[in-house]
Amino acid sequence: MSTNFYSSPKNESGRKQKSNLFAVACLLISSLAVVILVTLLATILISGSSWLSWEFLTGVHKEDNPEGSGIGQAVTGSALICLLCAAVAIPIGIGTAIFLEEFQPRNKFLRWLHGLVQLNISNLAGVPSIVYGILGLTTFVYLFNLMPSIQVNKPIPWEIGGIHFYQTKTLGRTFVKFPAGDREETTIKLTQNEMCIDGDGNEFELKLVDKRSDAPKDPELRKGFALRGRSASRLTERSPWYFHLPLGRSLLSAALTLALVILPIVIISSQEAIRAVPRSIREAAFGMGATRWQVVRKTVLPAATPGIMTGAILSMSRAIGEAAPVLAVMGGVLGTTRGIQSLMDQTPVLPVTIYQWAGDENAGFENASSAAIIVLLVVLLIMNSVAILIRNRYEKKLA
Amino acid sequence: MSSSAASENGGPDYVRPNFPVKSSARSHRNQAIMVTLLTCCALVTLGTTIGIIYMLIKESMGFFASEDIDLWTFLTGTTWSVGRTQGKFEYGVWPLLSGTLRITVIAMALALPLGLVTAIYLSEYAPKGVRAILKPTLEILAGIPTVVLGFFAVKFITPNILSHLGDFKTFNAAAAGIAVGILCIPLVASLAEDALRAVPRTLREGAYGLGSTKLETTLKVIVPAALSGIISAFLLAVARAIGETMVVALAAGSSPTFTADPRVPSQTMTGFIVHTFKSESVVPGTPGYYSIYAVAALLFLITFGITLVGQIVRARYREVYN
Numbered sequence: 001m002s003t004n005f006y007s008s009p010k011n012e013s014g015r016k017q018k019s020n021l022f023a024v025a026c027l028l029i030s031s032l033a034v035v036i037l038v039t040l041l042a043t044i045l046i047s048g049s050s051w052l053s054w055e056f057l058t059g060v061h062k063e064d065n066p067e068g069s070g071i072g073q074a075v076t077g078s079a080l081i082c083l084l085c086a087a088v089a090i091p092i093g094i095g096t097a098i099f100l101e102e103f104q105p106r107n108k109f110l111r112w113l114h115g116l117v118q119l120n121i122s123n124l125a126g127v128p129s130i131v132y133g134i135l136g137l138t139t140f141v142y143l144f145n146l147m148p149s150i151q152v153n154k155p156i157p158w159e160i161g162g163i164h165f166y167q168t169k170t171l172g173r174t175f176v177k178f179p180a181g182d183r184e185e186t187t188i189k190l191t192q193n194e195m196c197i198d199g200d201g202n203e204f205e206l207k208l209v210d211k212r213s214d215a216p217k218d219p220e221l222r223k224g225f226a227l228r229g230r231s232a233s234r235l236t237e238r239s240p241w242y243f244h245l246p247l248g249r250s251l252l253s254a255a256l257t258l259a260l261v262i263l264p265i266v267i268i269s270s271q272e273a274i275r276a277v278p279r280s281i282r283e284a285a286f287g288m289g290a291t292r293w294q295v296v297r298k299t300v301l302p303a304a305t306p307g308i309m310t311g312a313i314l315s316m317s318r319a320i321g322e323a324a325p326v327l328a329v330m331g332g333v334l335g336t337t338r339g340i341q342s343l344m345d346q347t348p349v350l351p352v353t354i355y356q357w358a359g360d361e362n363a364g365f366e367n368a369s370s371a372a373i374i375v376l377l378v379v380l381l382i383m384n385s386v387a388i389l390i391r392n393r394y395e396k397k398l399a
Numbered sequence: 400m401s402s403s404a405a406s407e408n409g410g411p412d413y414v415r416p417n418f419p420v421k422s423s424a425r426s427h428r429n430q431a432i433m434v435t436l437l438t439c440c441a442l443v444t445l446g447t448t449i450g451i452i453y454m455l456i457k458e459s460m461g462f463f464a465s466e467d468i469d470l471w472t473f474l475t476g477t478t479w480s481v482g483r484t485q486g487k488f489e490y491g492v493w494p495l496l497s498g499t500l501r502i503t504v505i506a507m508a509l510a511l512p513l514g515l516v517t518a519i520y521l522s523e524y525a526p527k528g529v530r531a532i533l534k535p536t537l538e539i540l541a542g543i544p545t546v547v548l549g550f551f552a553v554k555f556i557t558p559n560i561l562s563h564l565g566d567f568k569t570f571n572a573a574a575a576g577i578a579v580g581i582l583c584i585p586l587v588a589s590l591a592e593d594a595l596r597a598v599p600r601t602l603r604e605g606a607y608g609l610g611s612t613k614l615e616t617t618l619k620v621i622v623p624a625a626l627s628g629i630i631s632a633f634l635l636a637v638a639r640a641i642g643e644t645m646v647v648a649l650a651a652g653s654s655p656t657f658t659a660d661p662r663v664p665s666q667t668m669t670g671f672i673v674h675t676f677k678s679e680s681v682v683p684g685t686p687g688y689y690s691i692y693a694v695a696a697l698l699f700l701i702t703f704g705i706t707l708v709g710q711i712v713r714a715r716y717r718e719v720y721n
Contacts, residue, residue: 015612015614015615016612018612018614019612019613019614019615022613022614022617023524023613023614025516026516026519026520026524027520027524027529029513029516029517029520030516030517030520030521030525030529030533031533032513033513033517033533033536033537033540033584033585033588034532034533034536036540036581036584037536037539037540039555040543040547040548040551040555043551043554043555044547044550044551047554091440092440092443093440094440095436095437095439095440095441096437096440096441096443096444098437099434099437099438099440099441100441103434103437110438113438113441116445117441117442117444117445119710120444120445120448121444122706122710123448123703123706123707123710124444124447124448126635126638126639126642126702126703126705126706127451127642127699127702127703128641128642128643128644128669128698128699128702129642129644130642130644130669130672130673130695130698131451131455131642131695131698131699132451133672133676134454134455134672134691134692134695135447135450135451135454138450138454138458139450139454142683144454260447263443263444263447264444267444290426291426291427291429291430292430293426293429293430293433293434294426294430314542317542318542321542321543321544321545321546321547322544323544323545323546323644323645324545324644324645324648324669324673327673327676327677328672328673328676331676331677331679332676332677332678332679351544351546351645354546354547354550355546355549355645355648355649355677356677358546358549358550358553358554358649359649366554369550370550370554373547373550376544376547377543377547380542380543380544384538384539384542
């Protein structure tokens with residue numbers, strides 16, 4: 001092989017030609033990435049852009065009606081989960097990065113801990129996100145099954161801020177609810193008249209009839225009647241501070257799970273930002289007699305903030321696009337009738353909505369799915385641009 | 400109150416001030432509190448790992464503890480029908496494992512050469528203008544959510560490309576493999592580019608000085624010198640492809656098949672897990688439910704092993720130039 005280095009000048013033009021050919025081939029192959037990206041964006045724009053409208057952005061998912069469906073709840077859900085996830089992952093991530101970068105210990109045990117944490121982070125970054133999903137399911141949703149929660153149709157062991165009702169449909173096709181006496185029962189059969197509350201909060205007596213024909217014909221009056229033997233299901237009215245343990249299939253569980261998913265990325269990017277702060281800054285502060293923590297708080301962290309912010313925003317954009325862990329923790333929920341009342345509620349998020357709609361047999365949801373993808377990509381684009389802006393603005397100041 | 404605040408707290412010795420300084424007892428107490436808090440932060444990541452391993456072992460044992468389930472059948476069986484309401488309960492993992500392998504092989508056949516060539520081009524050839532287009536393109540491609548790529552596979556790759564090539568089903572392994580390959584290209588390209596760039600200039604200049612062309616320098620000097628970095632990039636991409644979930648859940652279908660045919664639907668390990676969660680058909684506490692953990696444990700073992708090998712390759716076989 002190495003004889004090529006000493007080959008005679010005779011075949012030099014041939015070798016040069018080969019080299020140039022290779023350069024052209026490289027260019028062509030590399031531009032495939034551009035072609036793929038353009039095709040992908042074009043496909044999605046063509047099938048989804050006509051679907052975008054204000055109604056789509058604010059609406060909710062409707063079964064069998066793709067035209068009327070929207071992503072309002074999904075956008076709210078994604079935003080809430082992303083904020084919660086940031087509030088958990090970013091402080092812990094920065095803390096770990098400071099621990100690893102600034103507090104190089106002399107103590108033997110702490111030094112061992114340092115090495116272990118560092119090795120562990122690079123391994124965690126390679127764990128598939130669905131495994132994190134299962135971890136979230138086991139840890140947050142079921143709390144390692146420490147409380148008897150995994151048994152189906154059992155009341156939640158520990159909760160505050162919730163009031164229980166049974167809910168049923170009247171012959172007038174409206175929903176009424178009445179206080180639940182027994183927490184063990186998730187559904188009951190209507191056997192006697194009940195004191196009910198209608199949608200406006202008025203109390204009245206729900207009368208039971210044996211046959212539909214026994215009820216009055218007037219739709220207004222029929223709202224006070226229900227069929228005997230109909231079932232009513234339990235419903236919990238939740239105040240904003242409603243909380244229960246285990247966390248169940250809730251948006252808090254999903255946010256905590258996503259926080260674990262992005263934690264390694266936050267840590268690695270924060271470490272890089274902290275490492276980029278010049279030594280001289282630290283040494284000047286030490287020279288003033290500051291303790292190590294004072295040095296970190298007063299000089300290193302302010303200097304590293306732009307870099308940390310960039311990394312944090314980029315990892316948030318990763319969290320907002322993740323579907324698998326959310327699907328594992330909250331299930332494939334597409335919408336709730338009540339909306340989000342507390343952190344303990346299930347909520348749809350954008351990627352899961354896209355996944356469910358893309359796999360729907362009703363072909364109309366295909367377009368709704370690409371419209372939702374456009375919204376998601378626009379959000380990601382904005383987040384990435386902000387990150388790049390921050391990076392460019394502050395990059396050169398310290399160097 | 401000491402004269403050597405910095406060194407006491409693990410600072411470099413040479414900044415020890417030799418004059419009285421004013422770091423008060425309070426600032427030392429603050430520091431002690433903060434160090435404790437920071438250590439707690441660092442322990443979260445260790446807790447995560449312990450949590451993953453504990454949960455996978457415990458719940459998988461719940462699966463194999465059942466009387467009519469044994470590890471051997473799980474690892475060697477070739478029929479998988481778990482979580483179905485009717486029919487027999489069979490739990491041979493090979494259909495899922497072969498589905499994962501099939502899609503990974505297709506994805507790597509696409510991503511490894513393309514990613515490597517792109518990396519070579521970016522590091523050795525690309526003029527500034529092309530680089531200014533190619534680099535952001537790769538970054539955007541890397542940031543595209545995987546569920547979007549899955550959608551792209553079902554709605555574009557299968558109907559517009561594969562359907563002209565043969566009898567491909569709506570859901571097939573090939574489309575999923577191509578989409579997974581697409582999402583691995585930026586990963587391979589950026590990691591391999593880092594490795595190529597780390598090769599010092601002197602090596603290039605030496606090769607040119609001997610009269611090599613650019614192609615010869617690249618293929619015979621630079622790529623071999625960066626080989627450990629390139630291989631570890633490849634291994635990371637393989638691990639990523641094996642653990643990829645949303646693309647295969649959308650594009651590969653949901654029937655576990657034990658075949659090598661890329662045209663038929665197949666289910667991967669991750670695909671099985673997601674389909675189970677999506678349908679919520681499996682009741683917690685049943686063997687079907689525990690099978691999720693058994694599959695996840697296998698998945699974790701495989702990806703963890705590959706990541707670990709990648710780290711070892713990078714650390715041990717790295718050529719150090721100075």
